Structure formats: C-alpha cells, structure tokens
Amino acid sequence: MENLNNRLESLIRLRKELHKNPELSGKETETAKRIISFLEQYPPDEMQTNVGGTGIIAIYKGAEEGKSILFRCELDALPIKETNSFEHKSIKNTISHKCGHDGHMAILCGLASELYHQQPEKGNVVILFQPAEENGSGAKKVAYDEKFKVLKLDYVFALHNLPEFAKNQIVVKDGTFSCAVKSIIIRLKGKVAHAAEPENGINPAMAIATMIQQFDLKNQYNKSKKDFAVITPVYSSFGQKAYGVSAGKGEVHFTIRCQTNDEMERLSKELENLTEEIAKINQLEFKIKWTDSFHANENNSEANHYIKNASKILVLDVVEKDTPFSWGEDFGLFTQHYPGAMFGLGAGQETPALHHSDYDFPDEIILTGIKLFHQISKEINHAY
Structure with missing residues (x-):
C-alpha cells in the first residue's frame, strides 16, 4: 500500500x-x-x-x-x-x-x-x-x-x-x-440644494457623522465580555465634487463583529432602530442592506x-x-x-x-x- x-x-x-x-x-x-x-x-x-x-x-x-x-x-x-x-x-x-x-x-x-x-x-x-x-x-x-x-x-x-x-x-x-460577522450598507436620500442656500435642501452629511459617532458608542472591545462587539466604519460617501452643490444623498457602510449569533441578532436590530431614528430626525429617507454575513x-x-x-x-x-x-x-x-x-x-x-x-x-x-x-x-x- x-x-x-x-x-x-x-x-x-x-x-x-x-x-x-x-x-x-x-x-x-x-x-x-x-x-x-x-x-x-x-x-x-x-x-x-x-x-x-x-x-x-x-x-x-x-x-x-x-x-x-x-x-x-x-x-x-x-x-x-x-x-x-x-x-x-x-x-x-x-x-x-x-x-x-x-x-x-x-x-x-x-x-x-x-x-x-x-x-x-x-x-x-x-x-x-x-x-x-x-x-x-x-x-x-x-x-x-x-x-x-x-x-x-x-x-x-x-x-x-x-x-x-x-x-x-x-x-x-x-x-x-x-x-459572527456581517456588514451593513445604509443609503440616505435627502434633497439637493445650492451650496449657498443649504437650508433649502436636506444634506445627509450630519446624519452620516451622527451614525458614525453613535455606532462607535456600541463598541465593546473586551473579548471576555458576552456583549463583545466591534463596529467598524469601512466606507462612506455623499454628494459629488461640485462645490456649488449641497449634497442630497449619501451612504455609509459598517462591518459588525459579535461573539455569538444571538448577540449579533440583538445588535443588528439595535443598529437598524438607531439608523431609522437618525434618518427621521434629519428628514431623510433611508434603505438598509445587510451583506457578507458569517455565523x-x-x-x-x-x-x-x-x-x-x-x-x-x-x-x-x-x-x-x-x-x-x-x-x-x-x-x-x-x-x-x-x-x-x-x-x-x-x-x-x-x-x-x-x-x-x-x-x-x-x-x-x-x-x-x-x-x-x-x-x-x-x-x-x-x-x-
């Protein structure tokens, strides 16, 4: 043999x-x-x-x-x-x-x-x-x-x-x-305006900034804790290189990591609710897409x-x-x-x-x- x-x-x-x-x-x-x-x-x-x-x-x-x-x-x-x-x-x-x-x-x-x-x-x-x-x-x-x-x-x-x-x-x-790992894509839609009159539009910039700050508060870097979570901003964009225009749409992406599948489910719902809350405060329409999911x-x-x-x-x-x-x-x-x-x-x-x-x-x-x-x-x- x-x-x-x-x-x-x-x-x-x-x-x-x-x-x-x-x-x-x-x-x-x-x-x-x-x-x-x-x-x-x-x-x-x-x-x-x-x-x-x-x-x-x-x-x-x-x-x-x-x-x-x-x-x-x-x-x-x-x-x-x-x-x-x-x-x-x-x-x-x-x-x-x-x-x-x-x-x-x-x-x-x-x-x-x-x-x-x-x-x-x-x-x-x-x-x-x-x-x-x-x-x-x-x-x-x-x-x-x-x-x-x-x-x-x-x-x-x-x-x-x-x-x-x-x-x-x-x-x-x-x-x-x-x-457990997965990524969230958040797309925001507002209203374009002249950059000299941004009050006439709805710019997603502040909403994106708020999301990045608020999501960051959910981080728990201690792996010995049950609620261990790492939420990493990986991409964002809004508007275009047109200096006379106040942006009317944008998007931001995060990758989320949790120690268990149950914890991922709980945190995912929490982030969805937070997204909805921030979008409403800023008068923005929003869409959420989850991608690249790993149990x-x-x-x-x-x-x-x-x-x-x-x-x-x-x-x-x-x-x-x-x-x-x-x-x-x-x-x-x-x-x-x-x-x-x-x-x-x-x-x-x-x-x-x-x-x-x-x-x-x-x-x-x-x-x-x-x-x-x-x-x-x-x-x-x-x-x-």
Whole structure:
C-alpha cells in the first residue's frame, strides 16, 4: 500500500497548482475540475459535483454502520494582487490564494487518498469542497442544495491555518471559535440644494457623522465580555465634487463583529432602530442592506473533545484559546445545524498574516492536517 508520506509530493504539487490558478467566490469551475481529477485517482464510494454551485462531495463508506462525519474545506481565492515571486505565483494579476484555501484543499485531498487506502472501519466520512467562503454565501448555498440535504450527518469539522502560531500547533477553543460577522450598507436620500442656500435642501452629511459617532458608542472591545462587539466604519460617501452643490444623498457602510449569533441578532436590530431614528430626525429617507454575513463558529463541546483527544494521540502541541478570533468564517452555518467544531492549525510565527499580499500556505503543515482529520474520524467511530 502506498504510504501517505510518499503521496505528500503529489499533494504539494497540487497545492502549488491550485495556488497558481486561483478563482474568486462562486467562479471556482477550474479549481473544482482539478479537485475532481485528483479524487478520480482515489475514487470515493459516492461523489456529487456542482453542489451549491461548484462544490464537491466525496463519501468514503465504512465496512460497518457508524457515525457520519463531515470534513470541509474551501475552494475560493481573494481579489488580492500577489507580491510573491516564486514559481507558483498566481498567474492572475488581481486574484490570489491569500487565506490558504489551496492548502486546505490539499489537506482534504490527502485525507481522501488516505481513506481510499484505509477504508473506514465504521460509518461514513464525507469530504466537502465548499465554494464561496470568502463572501459568506457558499455555506448557505451548499446547505440548501438537495445533494447536501439528503446527508445524515452526525458531526462536522473544519480547520483553518493560523499564522502567528507555531507550525503544526493545534489551536482549540470551547464555545465560540470565530465571531459572527456581517456588514451593513445604509443609503440616505435627502434633497439637493445650492451650496449657498443649504437650508433649502436636506444634506445627509450630519446624519452620516451622527451614525458614525453613535455606532462607535456600541463598541465593546473586551473579548471576555458576552456583549463583545466591534463596529467598524469601512466606507462612506455623499454628494459629488461640485462645490456649488449641497449634497442630497449619501451612504455609509459598517462591518459588525459579535461573539455569538444571538448577540449579533440583538445588535443588528439595535443598529437598524438607531439608523431609522437618525434618518427621521434629519428628514431623510433611508434603505438598509445587510451583506457578507458569517455565523459564529460555536464549537460543540463533544466535537471539540474529539479534536483534543486525537491531537493527544498524535502527540501534537495543543493551545487552548481563551477568547474567540474576531474574523468571520462561514463554516459557522454548519456548526449552527450540526454538532461540530473548527480548530486552528499553526502556520508559523514568521508566516505573513492571512489576506496579506505576500502570504503563502506552508506545505510543512499538510501532513498534520491530514493525520488529525483522519484520527478524529477514527476516534468518533471507536467510541460508537
């Protein structure tokens, strides 16, 4: 039987090929073809394509009845110009894998190859290659796809590589692992007037300024508090570069982060009410649009236990985090509906930060990701 270590070279080649040919959220057609081509070398018992768009499901069935366990990775890249100069640099000028999804795909392809050579003793292992994580739309599209809905899942798991943590360290957290995140777009409509007679119009400038100030008062930066919230103004505009005109419309955008899904729901309603109040005081019409929504990854304690136990068996260094990560990850939709957990895989303390133009996934951590996912599946079905 082919050894996993012998397959590492082909997995690294695949990772670099994926890195070189990135695709944006919802447009991962060629990426999916590359994954399917790899899986055909290690045929699953069942495979579904075009799940939630470009997604792929591969199922490796056990010899006996047991739990059904899903492991998930992401297909998409980011609209970021790469500044690296290595041979596998992105061939697309403004698109690159700056979150490590190329490495996450390589890990799950490695897991598929391992399951092909070592049939699960019990249960089913479901591998999901999910589209459109970066804009928060992919998990929902997959979850509502009939090909996914027929699966009877007992547990769901995912990992994310983490720069600033030592390579191959495992980062776990009970409860919320990553925050709920979404963005609000507020559009305001007033009345244009001559700049010499602004009293004859309705200018949204003061309303925008008030919103920025009032929203800022809702911030609670202490992550140890239940009402932790970060409300960041990210864009605003009003009027035009016409110095004789008092603006008649404008808009302002904020990104909101909370520790739990319930807290996000509460704060979102509060901000909507505040927007309405400020708009009315300033005699403005308003429209609100929510976008780029990510549920909090609320880790199930039993699922988290399996991660810790598997890490211990593999003699991996485990770091237990006290507070959640403030970034969003749409795997949170799955942990909302199934017992599951997300954990971190250290990518190196000297590795550039995620979403930075010079980031590259470290191939040295691929084997650890594969072995840990595989061990988690074994632990669950040994306990069954």
